[in-house]
Amino acid sequence: MHVSFTSEENDFQKEVNSFFNAKYPADIKDKQNKSVPLEKEDFIRWQKTLYEQGWAAPNWPVEYGGTGWTPVQKYIFANENAKANAPAIVPFGLGMVGPVIYTYGNEAQKKKFLPGILASDVWWCQGYSEPGSGSDLASLKMKAERAGNEYILNGTKTWTTLGHMADWIFCLVRTSSDVARRQEGISFILVDMSTEGVSVKPIITIEGDREVNEVHFENVKVPAENLIGEEGKGWTYGKVLLQHERTSIAGVARSQYRLSRLKEKIRNSDNTQPSLTGDSDFLKKIGQLEIELKALEFTELRTLAAVSVGKAPGPESSLLKIRGTEIQQKLDELFMEAAGYFSLPYVPQQYNLNSDPEEHVGFGADSVSSLVYFNNRKASIYGGSNEIQKNIIAKHVLGL
Amino acid sequence: MDLSISEEQSAIRDVISRFIENEYDFEKRMSIAEGDSAFDSDAYNFFVEQGFTAIPFSEEDGGLNGGPVETMLIMKEIGRGLVLEPYLENVILAGGVLKRLATDDQKSKWLSNIINGELQSTLAFTEPQSRFNLNDVATVAKDNGDKAIINGKKSFVLNGKEADIIIVPARTSGSQTEAEGISLFVVESDLPGISKNNYKTVDGHSASEITFKNVEINKDNLLGEIGKGYQTLESTIDDATLAVCAEATGIMKSLHDKTVEYSKNRVQFGLPIGGFQALQHRMVDTLMACEETESILLWALTTNQDDSSSLKKAISGLKYQIGIAGKHVGQEAVQLHGGMGISWELDIAHFFKRLSSIEILFGNADFHMKRFLTLSNN
Ligand SMILES: Cc1cc2nc3c(=O)[nH]c(=O)nc-3n(C[C@H](O)[C@H](O)[C@H](O)COP(=O)(O)OP(=O)(O)OC[C@H]3O[C@@H](n4cnc5c(N)ncnc54)[C@H](O)[C@@H]3O)c2cc1C
Numbered sequence: 001m002h003v004s005f006t007s008e009e010n011d012f013q014k015e016v017n018s019f020f021n022a023k024y025p026a027d028i029k030d031k032q033n034k035s036v037p038l039e040k041e042d043f044i045r046w047q048k049t050l051y052e053q054g055w056a057a058p059n060w061p062v063e064y065g066g067t068g069w070t071p072v073q074k075y076i077f078a079n080e081n082a083k084a085n086a087p088a089i090v091p092f093g094l095g096m097v098g099p100v101i102y103t104y105g106n107e108a109q110k111k112k113f114l115p116g117i118l119a120s121d122v123w124w125c126q127g128y129s130e131p132g133s134g135s136d137l138a139s140l141k142m143k144a145e146r147a148g149n150e151y152i153l154n155g156t157k158t159w160t161t162l163g164h165m166a167d168w169i170f171c172l173v174r175t176s177s178d179v180a181r182r183q184e185g186i187s188f189i190l191v192d193m194s195t196e197g198v199s200v201k202p203i204i205t206i207e208g209d210r211e212v213n214e215v216h217f218e219n220v221k222v223p224a225e226n227l228i229g230e231e232g233k234g235w236t237y238g239k240v241l242l243q244h245e246r247t248s249i250a251g252v253a254r255s256q257y258r259l260s261r262l263k264e265k266i267r268n269s270d271n272t273q274p275s276l277t278g279d280s281d282f283l284k285k286i287g288q289l290e291i292e293l294k295a296l297e298f299t300e301l302r303t304l305a306a307v308s309v310g311k312a313p314g315p316e317s318s319l320l321k322i323r324g325t326e327i328q329q330k331l332d333e334l335f336m337e338a339a340g341y342f343s344l345p346y347v348p349q350q351y352n353l354n355s356d357p358e359e360h361v362g363f364g365a366d367s368v369s370s371l372v373y374f375n376n377r378k379a380s381i382y383g384g385s386n387e388i389q390k391n392i393i394a395k396h397v398l399g400l
Numbered sequence: 401m402d403l404s405i406s407e408e409q410s411a412i413r414d415v416i417s418r419f420i421e422n423e424y425d426f427e428k429r430m431s432i433a434e435g436d437s438a439f440d441s442d443a444y445n446f447f448v449e450q451g452f453t454a455i456p457f458s459e460e461d462g463g464l465n466g467g468p469v470e471t472m473l474i475m476k477e478i479g480r481g482l483v484l485e486p487y488l489e490n491v492i493l494a495g496g497v498l499k500r501l502a503t504d505d506q507k508s509k510w511l512s513n514i515i516n517g518e519l520q521s522t523l524a525f526t527e528p529q530s531r532f533n534l535n536d537v538a539t540v541a542k543d544n545g546d547k548a549i550i551n552g553k554k555s556f557v558l559n560g561k562e563a564d565i566i567i568v569p570a571r572t573s574g575s576q577t578e579a580e581g582i583s584l585f586v587v588e589s590d591l592p593g594i595s596k597n598n599y600k601t602v603d604g605h606s607a608s609e610i611t612f613k614n615v616e617i618n619k620d621n622l623l624g625e626i627g628k629g630y631q632t633l634e635s636t637i638d639d640a641t642l643a644v645c646a647e648a649t650g651i652m653k654s655l656h657d658k659t660v661e662y663s664k665n666r667v668q669f670g671l672p673i674g675g676f677q678a679l680q681h682r683m684v685d686t687l688m689a690c691e692e693t694e695s696i697l698l699w700a701l702t703t704n705q706d707d708s709s710s711l712k713k714a715i716s717g718l719k720y721q722i723g724i725a726g727k728h729v730g731q732e733a734v735q736l737h738g739g740m741g742i743s744w745e746l747d748i749a750h751f752f753k754r755l756s757s758i759e760i761l762f763g764n765a766d767f768h769m770k771r772f773l774t775l776s777n778n
Pocket of ligand 1: 133161162383384387673735737
């Protein structure tokens with residue numbers, strides 16, 4: 001029993017590492033390191049860099065432009081990505097709708113949509129949740145009525161992340177209510193956001209930013225050819241995607257990176273700022289977190305070991321999302337705790353590369369720690385809340 | 401034994417809770433938080449007109465002779481209404497130092513004007529390096545004949561933007577972290593050499609970083625004896641700690657109540673989510689956390705105010721509880737509201753942010769646990 005990589009895998013790691021050293025744009029890295037929020041343009045430039053390398057879609061099959069990597073290679077890539085503090089891929093196109101299209105779409109749809117997604121030329125957002133349908137997604141009400149060669153869409157989607165920047169939205173819609181199970185009346189449809197009748201309203205979240213939106217559809221005419229697969233099968237397609245979201249959400253490598261940054265912060269504090277090096281209570285919390293993170297890492301490795309020999313992951317994989325998000329949120333807490341009073345100034349304007357450091361309040365990114373903590377309470381809510389995850393585990397793993 | 405409050409005391413609570421209901425709703429509160437001013441002067445005047453700014457001061461000083469129970473009642477309502485006006489800064493912090501140390505002349509100059517609402521004030525209790533240690537004071541005051549010259553930097557000065565006077569702990573002798581050698585000075589904030597970097601805080605309040613560069617003040621502005629300011633600083637911060645704990649108790653109760661209410665109305669899977677046992681147990685846990693906190697608050701309020709080491713211990717115990725239980729109740733309220741819990745539009749997010757600030761203010765749970773243990777060994 002061992003956890004070392006093969007020599008090919010070690011070579012691969014070196015290759016990935018030197019790619020990040022050579023190609024990860026310095027200005028984006030600078031922003032990331034200073035906790036300056038990235039613009040849409042930054043994401044696009046970075047994703048295009050990956051695209052040019054042929055690495056934009058580690059999970060896609062080779063025939064559609066994927067990498068053909070083994071699970072271990074994907075794992076190595078994710079690790080190097082986190083170690084370089086490179087941004088995560090914006091998931092809606094490459095991580096979500098792309099796989100649905102190449103799995104369930106027809107040839108015309110694949111041809112039309114996949115290249116734009118792969119090259120990050122077209123931006124997508126996810127239209128699942130509605131005001132009345134969050135955890136109970138199958139209760140969704142937004143209607144799509146067939147009229148000739150079109151569907152007419154009416155209803156509201158909400159919590160739509162980056163909806164204000166997206167070109168297209170993929171929606172779960174109700175095409176029939178005359179069915180035995182309500183899931184059977186749901187279809188999966190692609191909508192051009194510039195279609196008449198689509199309007200996007202901001203929702204401001206707890207930290208004061210616009211990240212999510214309410215998207216209204218009023219008699220929006222969508223060509224019937226934008227429907228994916230069969231009418232009434234959207235729930236199955238949509239759920240596959242959610243499962244996908246659930247395994248990639250653990251974020252082990254990113255949490256490891258953040259943990260190392262936290263330790264560094266504490267080691268490097270000089271006498272112009274409070275020192276936590278001698279605070280055994282705080283150090284104990286870091287130690288506990290490191291152990292929990294090891295548990296998560298090895299759980300992920302167990303899952304990886306299973307899938308790399310073609311076995312289905314066991315029940316251990318079900319803890320990845322729950323513990324992964326809990327650990328992310330604990331890290332958020334510790335960063336804020338370490339910052340103390342300096343986490344409290346609300347000065348988003350200072351997270352801008354052109355701002356004058358002389359006028360900054362506090363040290364480094366301390367004041368952003370609270371905003372991250374508040375905002376990231378979402379991690380245990382979206383993508384199937386942690387309560388819903390536990391319900392699923394109770395049902396499918398415990399058989400209750 | 402009688403743990404109830406008197407009629408006069410409940411009248412205080414009713415006045416402020418009616419004010420919040422009628423004139424300080426969430427919308428109004430948010431317009432102040434998002435506006436350029438630090439607070440709303442009409443709202444602050446309400447506290448003055450009702451005599452609330454006179455409460456913790458003796459009758460000789462022009463006050464109403466109120467005790468910690470009266471302050472607690474006010475602060476709880478301030479918590480429930482997410483009130484932004486600087487009652488804590490003026491009355492508990494600056495007023496707290498002045499009532500303990502000021503001479504009659506000094507009181508008539510400053511304390512009377514705090515009571516009548518003419519003067520805005522604050523206490524600058526933190527420095528960039530000090531974290532929660534009140535005795536870590538690097539700001540120095542140098543003797544210069546009938547003047548003192550102040551140099552140093554204070555971080556996170558609440559109400560710093562509006563404050564006409566700032567009470568500044570400065571070192572007149574001793575090493576950086578010695579309790580002995582800290583003196584308290586009243587510094588008028590329009591003096592040359594003072595620069596303020598003002599900002600809003602994540603909970604909608606306002607604060608400043610204030611730098612003092614060769615600021616010359618009159619020696620008459622020294623409060624109490626030279627080098628002997630620490631004890632007053634510590635007792636005043638203890639009062640303020642008790643006050644924000646009462647505020648936090650009000651917030652926790654609001655969050656809990658609102659969450660229970662929400663769970664009765666939000667329907668998923670054909671049921672109000674409050675019908676799911678997994679969530680019912682979570683809300684029972686937050687209820688217990690609120691009630692325990694209320695009990696510890698009573699412990700602190702009924703501790704003999706003259707027994708300083710018992711009082712400090714009770715206050716640190718309470719602040720520890722707020723740190724732990726406040727975080728628990730706050731996080732649960734957000735989680736059980738789902739996406740609504742992190743939307744700016746709803747009060748839940750803002751209660752949660754205020755509670756998170758209070759967790760840090762005047763020392764977090766770890767700090768107060770350490771202090772509690774030191775006091776327990778005595
Ligand atoms: C920042 C953010 C970004 C998002 N981005 C998107 C997006 O891009 N596209 C999109 O479609 N959606 C998005 N969502 C929506 C997200 O998926 C939902 O918020 C989530 O599904 C929860 O739904 P809800 O908010 O309506 O909460 P509710 O479903 O109302 O849940 C409220 C609480 O009740 C609990 N609960 C509900 N049912 C049960 C049960 N049976 N047993 C136990 N507990 C239960 C929940 O866990 C939660 O704690 C986003 C949400 C957020 C916060």
